[in-house]
Amino acid sequence: MEPALYKTGRAVIGGCYAAIMKTLVKWLLSAAALLAVAHLYSGVAVQSFTSALIAALVIGLFNAVLRPVLVVLTLPVTVVTLGLFLFVINALMFWSAAGILDGFHVQGFSAALIGSLIYTLLGMVINSALDRLFPKQ
Numbered sequence: 001m002e003p004a005l006y007k008t009g010r011a012v013i014g015g016c017y018a019a020i021m022k023t024l025v026k027w028l029l030s031a032a033a034l035l036a037v038a039h040l041y042s043g044v045a046v047q048s049f050t051s052a053l054i055a056a057l058v059i060g061l062f063n064a065v066l067r068p069v070l071v072v073l074t075l076p077v078t079v080v081t082l083g084l085f086l087f088v089i090n091a092l093m094f095w096s097a098a099g100i101l102d103g104f105h106v107q108g109f110s111a112a113l114i115g116s117l118i119y120t121l122l123g124m125v126i127n128s129a130l131d132r133l134f135p136k137q
Helices: 002-040 051-072 074-081 085-100 109-133
Strands: 044-046 104-106
Touching: 002 044, 002 051, 002 109, 044 051, 051 074, 051 085, 051 104, 074 085, 085 104, 085 109, 104 109
Parallel strands: none
Antiparallel strands: 044 104
């Protein structure tokens, strides 16, 4: 009986712990990616790591809440442009986050487009690395 309890009880706790750790590490690395974007491209400015943490959180929330609504609403345009309009939506999320935060600045829509492209590429690298570090069980 003890092995079944071990499998159900500790596996759930261990899986929950791993999910929380993966989320925290992704948040920290996303903030570092924002700092890298600011370093690589002069159209994006981040004042501090704390500002980058807050900006990464806001961008993540915008991408989780607003982006799906915008994708559905702009589906005809997205289909006509063969998906390229999704880059515009990403840039709008990036630019909107900069618009409401003090320590994160973007100099116009073109800077938001380029910054969001760099941030997306870095995010893909982060997700790939985290999938290897925290494999699904």
